[in-house]
Amino acid sequence: MTALVVVLALAAAGLHAGWNLLLKTSGDPLPTATRSLAASAVVVAPLALVAWLLTGHRALPPAGWLVLLLSSLAELAYFLFLSRAYRVGDLSVVYPVARGTGPLVAVAAGLLLLRERLSWLEMAGVLALLAGIWLVRKPRMNAAVVPAVITGVFIGTYTTLDRVGINLGSPWLYGGLLWTLIALLLAAWTRGVPLRRGHGENWPVSIAIGLMMAVAYGLVLFALTMAPVAIVAPLRESAIVLVTAWGIWRLEEREGAALRLVGAVAIVAGIALIAV
Numbered sequence: 001m002t003a004l005v006v007v008l009a010l011a012a013a014g015l016h017a018g019w020n021l022l023l024k025t026s027g028d029p030l031p032t033a034t035r036s037l038a039a040s041a042v043v044v045a046p047l048a049l050v051a052w053l054l055t056g057h058r059a060l061p062p063a064g065w066l067v068l069l070l071s072s073l074a075e076l077a078y079f080l081f082l083s084r085a086y087r088v089g090d091l092s093v094v095y096p097v098a099r100g101t102g103p104l105v106a107v108a109a110g111l112l113l114l115r116e117r118l119s120w121l122e123m124a125g126v127l128a129l130l131a132g133i134w135l136v137r138k139p140r141m142n143a144a145v146v147p148a149v150i151t152g153v154f155i156g157t158y159t160t161l162d163r164v165g166i167n168l169g170s171p172w173l174y175g176g177l178l179w180t181l182i183a184l185l186l187a188a189w190t191r192g193v194p195l196r197r198g199h200g201e202n203w204p205v206s207i208a209i210g211l212m213m214a215v216a217y218g219l220v221l222f223a224l225t226m227a228p229v230a231i232v233a234p235l236r237e238s239a240i241v242l243v244t245a246w247g248i249w250r251l252e253e254r255e256g257a258a259l260r261l262v263g264a265v266a267i268v269a270g271i272a273l274i275a276v
Contacts, residue, residue, distance in 0.1 A: 002231075008223040009235035015216035017095075017239040019209045021246060024091045029083035032206050034190045037079075037183040039203075040210030048176025055172060064168035067161050072181040074158035079186060081151040089144015092247030092260050096136045096240045097145060100129050100267040101152020102159060103274055109160050125273030128266045135263030136244070179214075234272035240264050 019036075026032040052058075060068065085094040107126060110116035118126070137145045165174050223232045244264035248257045 002227070005223050005227040005231060006235060008219045009232050010238065012216045012219040012223070013236050013239035013242065015212045015219070016236070017242045017246070019212040019216070020095055020239075020243060021091065022205055022209050022212075023083075024086045024094075025251075026202065026205055026209075029086045030080065031190055032202070032209065033079045033083055034183075034186040035201065035203060035206035036210035036213060037179075037186050038210070039207045040214040041180050041183040043211065044179045044214050045176050048172045048179070052170050052172040052176065055170065058170040058173070060169035060173060060177075064165055064174065067165040067168065068174060068178055068181065071158045071161040071165060072178055072185055074154045074161060075178075075182045076185045076189065078151055078154040078158065079182075080189070081147045081154065085144045085147035085151060089142055089148065090247055090253040090255075091251055092244040092253045092257075092264075093136055093142070094144050094148045094151075095243040095247070096260070096264045096267050097133055097148040098151040098155065099237060099240050100133045100136075100270070101149050102155030103271050104129055105153050105156025106160055107274060109156065121273050121276055125270040125275075128270030128273060130270075132263040132266030132268075132270060135259045135266065137263075230275040233275040234268060237268050237271045240268050 023029050023032055023036075082094070082098065085098065104126065107118070107122070111118070162174075162178070165178070168174070220232065220236055223236075241261070241264045244260050247253045248260065253260075
C-alpha cells in the first residue's frame with residue numbers, strides 16, 4: 001500500500017510540475033490558465049456530479065456555500081498573482097517561493113486562529129521553510145518574489161478553507177462546484193482582456209494543462225485516502241525540486257542556481273517536518 005501511495009504522490013508531483021512549466025512557458029499565463037480551468041471543469045464537474053449522486057447527494061449548508069465562495073475567490077487571486085509572477089520572473093524562483101509560503105500561512109493560521117502550538121519538529125520545519133525561501137530568492141530581490149509570496153498566501157488561504165468546506169457537506173459536491181466556480185470567475189475576470197502580441201489562443205496546451213491539474217488533484221485525494229498527510233504532502237511537494245532543477249537546466253535560469261537548488265531542498269524538508 002505504501003508503494004502505491006508513493007507512486008501516486010510522485011505522479012501528482014510530476015503532473016503539478018508539468019502544468020506549471022507549461023503555464024510559465026505559454027507566454028501569456030492568465031488567459032492560458034482561464035482556458036485550462038474551463039477545459040478541466042468540463043471533465044471534473046460531471047464526474048463530481050455522478051459521484052455526488054452515488055454517495056447519497058448530501059446538500060451543502062449555508063456555511064458551506066459561504067466557504068465555497070471565499071475559497072473560489074482565494075483561488076481566483078491565486079491564479080492572478082501566479083500568472084503575474086510567471087510573466088515577470090523565473091520558474092525556479094516563483095514555484096518554490098509560492099509553494100513554500102503556503103505551509104507557512106497554514107501554520108500561522110493554526111497559531112493565531114486555532115491556538116495551536118508548534119512542536120520542535122514543526123518549529124524546525126518553519127525555520128527550514130524560511131531559510132529555503134530566503135535562499136531561492138537570492139542572489140537579489142526581483143519583481144517576481146512579491147507576487148510569488150502573495151500566491152503562497154492564497155495557497156494557504158484556500159487550503160485552510162477547503163479543509164473546512166469538504167467537511168460541511170458532500171466533498172464531491174463541494175469540489176465540483178468549487179472547480180466550476182473558479183473557472184467561471186477566471187472567465188469573467190479575463191473577459192475582454194487582449195492577448196499579448198504574438199500569443200494566440202493555444203487550446204491544445206490549455207487543455208493539456210487543465211487535464212494535468214485535474215488528474216494531479218485526483219491522485220492526491222486518492223493517496224490521502226490510503227495514507228496520512230505526513231507521507232503524502234512531502235512526496236507531492238518534491239515537485240519543488242523538480243521544477244527548480246528544470247528551470248535552471250532547461251530554461252537556463254542560471255543566476256544563483258546553486259542557492260536556488262539548496263533552497264528548494266530546504267523547502268521540501270521544511271514541509272516534511274511540518275507534516276510529520
